[in-house]
Amino acid sequence: MAKSISRFFADIGMPLHNDRWSWGAERGNVIILRAWADEYDLKTRRVGVLHIQTLVESASAGRDERVRQLKKIWQGGIAAYTIVATAVDPVASQRSIASYRDDPFPIASIEVDDDGTLFAQCASKWVSARDFPTHAESHLTDAGNGDFPIDGSQETGLSSSNTQAKLPYIRTWLIDVARRRSAVKYAELMNGFDLWYGTLFTALKSLGEECVAAGEPVITSLVVQKDTGRCSDGFRKVFGIENDAAERERCYDYWSGAELASVPGPQPQNVAAADAETTDPEPGQQTELDKRVARFMTVEVRQQQPAFRKAVFEAYDGRCAVSGCDVPEALEAAHLAGRNWREGHNEATDGILLRRDLHTLYDRGLLDFDDGIARFSPRVLHHYASLDGASVDVSIESALSVTSDELGQLATGG
Incomplete structure (x- = not known):
């Protein structure tokens, strides 16, 4: 090929x-x-x-x-x-x-x-x-x-919905997983429901908090790392649960008598990667994302910005949030509107990964993300019509509650 x-x-x-x-x-x-x-x-x-x-x-x-x-x-x-x-x-x-x-x-x-x-x-x-x-x-x-x-x-809308609209589907899918006394990997959740690292954290945190408020076991304990079969450190930090295996058992017992879910979730054969190159690597191998991170970090930037750029690049899986472009040399970490690097806004959730031309349009007010949808100014729409209306996950609220370290810990091992 x-x-x-x-x-x-x-x-x-x-x-x-x-x-x-x-x-x-x-x-x-x-x-x-x-x-x-x-x-x-x-x-x-x-x-x-x-x-x-x-x-x-x-x-x-x-x-x-x-x-x-x-x-x-x-x-x-x-x-x-x-x-x-x-x-x-x-x-x-x-x-x-x-x-x-x-x-x-x-x-x-x-x-x-x-x-x-x-x-x-x-x-x-x-x-x-x-x-x-x-x-x-x-x-x-x-x-x-x-x-x-x-x-x-x-027509579920999963290919274009924002993260909040996907939560009921994710919850019901996880209930079915609990009834089967099973678990799922982070990658299955991300691929099946179109989540990036940043929105993965938002989704799992929101679902877990709903469980806590309802007095239920935390159903996001069913989402585990590929290599260890355990939840990431972020799960423990957010919910204060030291024994995630015991929490899974609580989920199994709690949902054992539940009716079959009415909202389906992804199955492994239905979330196949578009290319063989996206297959999960063996433990110890350098992932394709690792290689692209290294390329991305070689592009010359302000001395103060490397940590921010790396965090944003990894949060968006090394792909432009609008176009999906994965060429590191063509990507830039843009600060979201209202965020200023001089004021210390340099966490992953302060930024968004954009192709260089889209970054320029965003900074000049010719591109906006209205309710998670990319909208281009009429001045440039003739050239960017194919991207207008694309679903874009921008988790503004998560910046108030999570650091880039916690974000990486929760998503690691997908």
């Missing part, structure tokens, strides 16, 4: 909204869905793009985005395509991509079979990446037959 699939999408002018969890991309009236080779039928030229039953069993940001994109395609009148990828291990609980066809397959229509599988009926010919822009100008996918087969209640 010459380049990652996320880079391929970007190179053909269709960047993924989020490299970690997006299952496809859209820009204007063009949508490309990533599909799996083991669900492609060569004889009928159709490929499965969603199993409706999984909506009942689980939810994730990627799945929510897929439902919204399929709904648009079902209505017809847009140019829709698939990119077919082959998994390293098709039966693995968390798939990674071994290879993919670098020629988009035009979708003629979206249909649904008796088993509740939505599939894309593809055209007879593939389109080369070189010819794709021209082809997309004239290709139109037919409308689906009848009403869109997915009930509106299954």
Whole structure:
């Protein structure tokens, strides 16, 4: 595989909204869905793009985005395509991509079979990446037959909601985990619900405080580190609980008689990384993020700022909060409005990681984050239309209660 699939999408002018969890991309009236080779039928030229039953069993940001994109395609009148990828291990609980066809397959229509599988009926010919822009100008996918087969209640909004709106889903998912007397890893929570390190802390802290106020065991004790199977030090510091294993047992006992949750959560097979390069490293190996942190820190900055820049970079997983750009040399740690480095506002929660051009727009009032949504000034919207409306997590309130050290301790080990 010459380049990652996320880079391929970007190179053909269709960047993924989020490299970690997006299952496809859209820009204007063009949508490309990533599909799996083991669900492609060569004889009928159709490929499965969603199993409706999984909506009942689980939810994730990627799945929510897929439902919204399929709904648009079902209505017809847009140019829709698939990119077919082959998994390293098709039966693995968390798939990674071994290879993919670098020629988009035009979708003629979206249909649904008796088993509740939505599939894309593809055209007879593939389109080369070189010819794709021209082809997309004239290709139109037919409308689906009848009403869109997915009930509106299954559109969770996880791909665009702010952190507060995701809390009920996370809580109900964790209740199901407790009923199974199990635990989940930080990475599963982050990928499934589209959380960054900063918003992960906000979500876990809020949910835990709700439990304490209700006299319940702290359900966030079910979220553990990959290598140790234990909660991070941040859990102990925030809630004063020294024995997280005992707190998990309390959760198991407390929720053992609870009814099945009505709001689903992510399952491992449904939060597969977009690229094989995002797979968790073995203990002791340097992670890809570690390497990008090192590159980021080599960019020359004010002498007073390295700690702030490093904290913000790690808090946002080394990706621009708006564009998802992960090139360290192109990123800058911007102070949020009302924060001043001269006044000591240099914690991770005082900043936001932005691509350099977006940082400039933010400082000049041409970009704002209204209720967690990126909004561009009409003066520049013509150039940044593809990013306008992107979900951006800016946890202002968390800066009052958490230090960058505590943030790192809580998120470490995902």
